[in-house]
Amino acid sequence: MQIQKVGVLGAGLMGHGIAQVASQSGYEVVLREVDDGRLEKGMERIDKQLARAVEKGKVEQADADAVKGRIQRTTEYSDLADCDLVIEAITEDLALKLAMWREVDGVVKPEAIFATNTSSLAVIDQAAVTSRPDRFLGLHYFNPAQVMKLVEVVRAVTTSEETFQAGVEFAKANGKLGIPTKDKAGFIVNRLLVPYMLDAIRALEEGVGSISEIDEAMKAGAGHPMGPLTLADFVGLDTMGAICEVMYEEFAERRFAQPPTLRKMLGAGWYGKKSGKGFYDYSGEAPVENSAL
Ligand code: CAA
Secondary structure, eight states: OOOOOOEEEESTTTHHHHHHHHHTTTTTEEEEEHHHHHHHHHHHHHHHHHHHHHHSSSSSSSHHHHHHHTTTEEEGGGTTOOOOOOEOOOOOOHHHHHHHHHHHHHHHHTTTTEEEESSHHHHHHHTTSSSOEEEEEEEESSSSTTTOOOEEEOOOOOHHHHHHHHHHHHHHHHOOOEEEESOOOOTHHHHHHHHHHHHHHHHHHTTTOHHHHHHHHHHHHHOOOOHHHHHHHHHHHHHHHHHHHHHHHHHOOOSSSSOOHHHHHHHHTOBGGGGBBEEOOOSSOEEOTTTTO
């Protein structure tokens, strides 16, 4: 099926980026959030990113306006009715996702493809609550979606070859590298990246280095663009906590378990950069180490 109109559920950290990339690639986009406040916050992020690109001379103002113009905003599922592809990027909570899919499945045309941007939940569990498990797959983007090249294209046991190929083609048309992965918790990247970030937290707990020493060491010693604790803050500690829970349940291995420091930080509501505090405090000009840790 020819994909022309794309629905994006959720305008948060991932959703706004997915919507922007799809619009930049020429698709009509319908961006849905639960309320106007969240919708506007997502659009502000897109505005900011486009303004920066215009300022740097990478995008013409007219093109930036066209990108925004192609994104229809809504709080109603019914506005997604004629989308050819619907990608969800809501909170990493299975119950919420299932409730959402049940509603969306009832209003979106039957031939449309559904995709989840889940980081760790089984794609099949979401596919199974819809009337189209053959037209359901995972399209896992990375943060920031505007910049990171990869989209993991996840084939659930029910995903048809046609749907899978449509996912690969869609990733390509968005200028991304689509890499096929099996429907196994964490897919490829989080299976390797999450234990790495958790080990950095354990290294901090054991006093191997301070927060910034661990980060700087991995940047200077392994060539990573961000250290693991900065990256954890960037991904969102709440998201990371949810991923850990799913992966620990799936594999029952210590490497996926939440270290006590992470559990305490989640208890305190320190979700990383988006909440203003995580391993670093973001309230000032530049991030400083969170002195309470
Ligand atoms: N949103 C959109 N674009 C952004 C951005 C953001 N939050 N941050 C930076 N950019 C863009 C900039 O506009 C700039 O674009 P141009 O090259 O077109 O000018 C480009 O990225 C580089 O930005 P900067 O020069 O400001 O900063 P940088 O060179 O330090 O790069 C970074 C920033 C791209 C985020 C880099 O630090 C990086 O690659 N970090 C690692 C990110 C990563 O590992 N992401 C995966 C997380 S895991 C995940 O997402 C999966 C999951 O399920 C949890």
